[in-house]
Amino acid sequence: MKKAEIIIIGGGVVGASVAYHLTERGAKSVLTLERENLLGKGSTGKATGGVRAQFETEINIKLSLYSIEFFKNWDFDCGYEPCGYLFLATGEKQFNFLKQSVAKQKSLGCEAVEMVDTKTISKMVKGLNCQDIVGGSFGGRDGFINPLGVLEGFSKKAAENGAAIQAETEVLLIETRNGKVVGVETDKGKLECEKVILCAGAWARNLAKTAGIDLPVEPLKRQIVWAESATSLQENLPMVIDLSNGFHFRPAKDSKREVLFAYPDKNETPSFSTDFEESFVEKVYEKAKHRAPFLAKTKVLREKCRAGLYENTPDHHAILGGCEIAGLYFANGFSGHGVMHSPATGRALAEIVLDGKANFLDVSCLRLERFATGELLHETAFI
Numbered sequence: 001m002k003k004a005e006i007i008i009i010g011g012g013v014v015g016a017s018v019a020y021h022l023t024e025r026g027a028k029s030v031l032t033l034e035r036e037n038l039l040g041k042g043s044t045g046k047a048t049g050g051v052r053a054q055f056e057t058e059i060n061i062k063l064s065l066y067s068i069e070f071f072k073n074w075d076f077d078c079g080y081e082p083c084g085y086l087f088l089a090t091g092e093k094q095f096n097f098l099k100q101s102v103a104k105q106k107s108l109g110c111e112a113v114e115m116v117d118t119k120t121i122s123k124m125v126k127g128l129n130c131q132d133i134v135g136g137s138f139g140g141r142d143g144f145i146n147p148l149g150v151l152e153g154f155s156k157k158a159a160e161n162g163a164a165i166q167a168e169t170e171v172l173l174i175e176t177r178n179g180k181v182v183g184v185e186t187d188k189g190k191l192e193c194e195k196v197i198l199c200a201g202a203w204a205r206n207l208a209k210t211a212g213i214d215l216p217v218e219p220l221k222r223q224i225v226w227a228e229s230a231t232s233l234q235e236n237l238p239m240v241i242d243l244s245n246g247f248h249f250r251p252a253k254d255s256k257r258e259v260l261f262a263y264p265d266k267n268e269t270p271s272f273s274t275d276f277e278e279s280f281v282e283k284v285y286e287k288a289k290h291r292a293p294f295l296a297k298t299k300v301l302r303e304k305c306r307a308g309l310y311e312n313t314p315d316h317h318a319i320l321g322g323c324e325i326a327g328l329y330f331a332n333g334f335s336g337h338g339v340m341h342s343p344a345t346g347r348a349l350a351e352i353v354l355d356g357k358a359n360f361l362d363v364s365c366l367r368l369e370r371f372a373t374g375e376l377l378h379e380t381a382f383i
């Protein structure tokens, strides 16, 4: 029977980052198993690549600050562009929420974030309907990265460090004996291992169940409309998010006229469907017409519109770390932030697996046990 010391299940951006960070630390026998023929065919390939430190909770802000520095200084070009994220408030409650969140970011060392008034907002994004806006916040180091670029950077370097990848191999179950991981069973046969790191994105729950663990990760469809403007968009357009309904838009990377827009549809229920629905186009244009009338004049590029899966947890925070089964670890439940948090996640998992805990950053509030003990986190700024 084949063997590896550490098996990573899932070849998305998170699995690739974990493999990279483990091998950077000298782990020798690391094998990633991916059921598709190529890496990145899960949610990573559907992501649009936003990165931001504008969150409510300390842990999300810290994961972002670490990851943004990583993207900025990486010797691999992952396309990091600090175009900024602009959050818009239409009422006092939202405005106060933004104020508190800016103060928290500043207290954690993020200098490039500030409150902005309506006049400044109307100058930042020409053509925006600011009539009902009371103010906003702007994070100048937030911006965009290329999700498949990040994945490529991690997986190339992991391979150079000696990590192996086996594609077209579906893991069917995680095998345990006496409370310890002993291997995995795949559609290509059994593999022995001492440790399993579950990085299977929206599909992780059923695999965790095979080891007797309830991992509260639910798949939820997210759709993006991709459109083209007849004229060039304004230069340096940031990501713009309307807090009143979650409607957001941003320019496409490397294009002067293409734009992406979306909103979280509250009627969406958990499922593994990734079919793009025509009816979503109409719904999103309705919101665009109100907030940014210039978007309503764009032409939909149907072939670029997409639907993929968020991997949501009940408190919209990731699950990082081990569990009661010795040798079983999770890097799951990013609730739509897995690409931007992949550098910090990979390092955290490598330290947890090799040193027993993450030393560069305390991620213990993200452990699985929080769902049993009721120590849930609270994040309002998820879109």
Ligand SMILES: Cc1cc2nc3c(=O)[nH]c(=O)nc-3n(C[C@H](O)[C@H](O)[C@H](O)COP(=O)(O)OP(=O)(O)OC[C@H]3O[C@@H](n4cnc5c(N)ncnc54)[C@H](O)[C@@H]3O)c2cc1C
Pocket (backbone or CB within 6 Å): 009, 010, 011, 012, 013, 014, 015, 033, 034, 035, 036, 039, 040, 041, 042, 043, 044, 045, 046, 047, 048, 049, 050, 051, 169, 170, 171, 172, 199, 200, 201, 202, 203, 204, 207, 222, 223, 224, 306, 307, 308, 309, 310, 311, 331, 332, 334, 335, 336, 337, 338, 339, 340, 341
């Ligand atoms: C429309 C959309 C937009 C998004 N925008 C952003 C954004 O702007 N910024 C951001 O940070 N995040 C964004 N996200 C979220 C982001 O895509 C995810 O959080 C991230 O990709 C999670 O990475 P992952 O490696 O955990 O999962 P995935 O990329 O889904 O990888 C999991 C892998 O596991 C494999 N797998 C599953 N089951 C098995 C099995 N049994 N055996 C073997 N392999 C298996 C899958 O094939 C897959 O390749 C977006 C998501 C969507 C859908």
